[in-house]
Amino acid sequence: MQITFYGAAGEVTGSCTLVESGDTRVLVDCGAFQGGYKERIKNNSKFPFDAAKVDALVLTHAHYDHCGRIPKLVAAGFKGPIFTTEATAHLVKLILEDSLRVMENDYQKSGLLPFFNEEHLALAMKQIKPVKYGQKVNSRGGVSFALREAGHVLGSASVELYLEDKTVLFSGDLGNDGAPIMRDTNMPEKADVVIMESTYAMREHEARTERVSKLEQALLYTHKHRGVLLIPAFALERTQEVLWDLHRLSDLHKLPGMPFYLDSPLAIKITDEFRHHPDVFDAEAVKAYKMHHDFLSFPNLHITLTSDESKTINSAPAPKVIIAGSGMMDGGRIMHHLKRYLPLPNTTILVVGYQSVNSTGRRLLNGEKAVRIDGRFIPVHAKIIKADSFSAHADYNKLIKWVTSIRKKPTTIFLNHGEMLPAKEFANFLKDKYDLNTQVPRAKQTFKIV
Ligand SMILES: [Zn+2]
Ligand SMILES: [Zn+2]
Numbered sequence: 001m002q003i004t005f006y007g008a009a010g011e012v013t014g015s016c017t018l019v020e021s022g023d024t025r026v027l028v029d030c031g032a033f034q035g036g037y038k039e040r041i042k043n044n045s046k047f048p049f050d051a052a053k054v055d056a057l058v059l060t061h062a063h064y065d066h067c068g069r070i071p072k073l074v075a076a077g078f079k080g081p082i083f084t085t086e087a088t089a090h091l092v093k094l095i096l097e098d099s100l101r102v103m104e105n106d107y108q109k110s111g112l113l114p115f116f117n118e119e120h121l122a123l124a125m126k127q128i129k130p131v132k133y134g135q136k137v138n139s140r141g142g143v144s145f146a147l148r149e150a151g152h153v154l155g156s157a158s159v160e161l162y163l164e165d166k167t168v169l170f171s172g173d174l175g176n177d178g179a180p181i182m183r184d185t186n187m188p189e190k191a192d193v194v195i196m197e198s199t200y201a202m203r204e205h206e207a208r209t210e211r212v213s214k215l216e217q218a219l220l221y222t223h224k225h226r227g228v229l230l231i232p233a234f235a236l237e238r239t240q241e242v243l244w245d246l247h248r249l250s251d252l253h254k255l256p257g258m259p260f261y262l263d264s265p266l267a268i269k270i271t272d273e274f275r276h277h278p279d280v281f282d283a284e285a286v287k288a289y290k291m292h293h294d295f296l297s298f299p300n301l302h303i304t305l306t307s308d309e310s311k312t313i314n315s316a317p318a319p320k321v322i323i324a325g326s327g328m329m330d331g332g333r334i335m336h337h338l339k340r341y342l343p344l345p346n347t348t349i350l351v352v353g354y355q356s357v358n359s360t361g362r363r364l365l366n367g368e369k370a371v372r373i374d375g376r377f378i379p380v381h382a383k384i385i386k387a388d389s390f391s392a393h394a395d396y397n398k399l400i401k402w403v404t405s406i407r408k409k410p411t412t413i414f415l416n417h418g419e420m421l422p423a424k425e426f427a428n429f430l431k432d433k434y435d436l437n438t439q440v441p442r443a444k445q446t447f448k449i450v
Helices: 037-044 070-075 086-110 118-126 208-224 238-251 265-274 283-291 307-315 334-341 360-365 396-404 420-434
Strands: 002-007 016-021 024-028 056-058 082-084 128-130 137-139 143-149 157-163 166-170 193-197 228-232 260-262 301-303 320-324 347-351 370-373 376-379 383-386 412-416 446-448
Touching: 002 412, 016 157, 024 143, 024 157, 056 143, 070 086, 070 118, 082 086, 082 143, 086 118, 086 128, 086 265, 118 128, 193 396, 208 228, 208 238, 208 320, 208 347, 208 383, 228 334, 238 260, 238 265, 238 320, 260 265, 320 334, 334 370, 334 376, 347 360, 360 370, 360 383, 396 420, 412 420
Parallel strands: 024 056, 056 082, 082 128, 166 193, 193 412, 228 320, 228 347, 260 301, 260 320, 347 383
Antiparallel strands: 002 016, 002 446, 016 024, 137 143, 143 157, 157 166, 370 376
8 A cells, every 4th residue: 555645745735635546545634725825836737646546535535725626626537436425525625615715816917827617617526425424434446534623614524444354544724622613623543544634733723612702702893992803713613602602792792883794705605605504513513503594694784795795884884893704814805905904003904724835924923014915015003913712623632632542552653734844743642652653754755554
């Protein structure tokens, strides 16, 4: 058996891992690289493997860095089934449609052609085969696997591949326990080879209680200073979790009186889609859903789907709160709000997710005094607040708990989906403390498993 890391190796985005055994070829995820221009070039380049020879694709979840290049894979000749959960099957369609629209709009500015078209997308959607958590699937070409709850976003899964009497376990992206709406991670018990994410390998998140208090403080500050609170949110999960918290605060009469805007067409559609999947909610969300199907809404929340509706936000007087994509501030409607509000000292940016190396969000977190948006330098006078506790990714403690729940020591652990330095540090830690043979693959590196 051999495993090749075609993305998310020494970096967070672009997950795409090929497992080959005899004539069997399974790809786990086929995501896009995210960040800036460099990443776009990588997305546009050819796959370094023969897509037509891949028997099946198993998709862990609907985030763009895991599904973004699926239509391109189909365009390159992949004709096999795409296995994923029912919720992911619905969400991935929304995410890919949106990404195509963004690429088409962006073409005028960047001159970079979209790396797939509508036809490829439609074909890819036909190849999707939803499967249930825990269901063992045997498919053509000797592909055998099962999915487990990963607790990262709605519909997210870890993957157990069964090949050559071995279990190859992909963590997929792992979430933190106690996150709202979805269920917690189903911890693994058995694996011979492990491929695990390491986004926050050397970081401990602040306590979950911090999450609501940081949000509350930002709301009060914005209200008091008649400012603007911008929450750049990933359309999938983070947005719904922020809405969940705001809904709660509203129920407790703790929301200051000001308008809230959900200004992301994708996040709006995904929030609607959530209402169709109560079967994968946790107990608390099921209860909230039974009481009120609209449990992700509250008075004062304005949904701005069209660009005309979105423009009304500009003329609304402050204080106001705007939740918009993209989460890493590398595109989407958040960019025009940043241009407008970053120079104002009574603006707050609440950063609720991972920011990749070349993204505007990362530059803001690094404290840059001006950031380039659409060719113009925008001075930064806004307050930038980081709220790790909103992260949908497992921190150091959860990653250790996850990998050590495997009863018999795996022969090899590969750390992907993480920046090189923290991943290497975490690998050394797992070697020293738990005597686990841990590797950090480089891009396109192949490992033989015996
Ligand atoms: Zn993810
Ligand atoms: Zn990811």
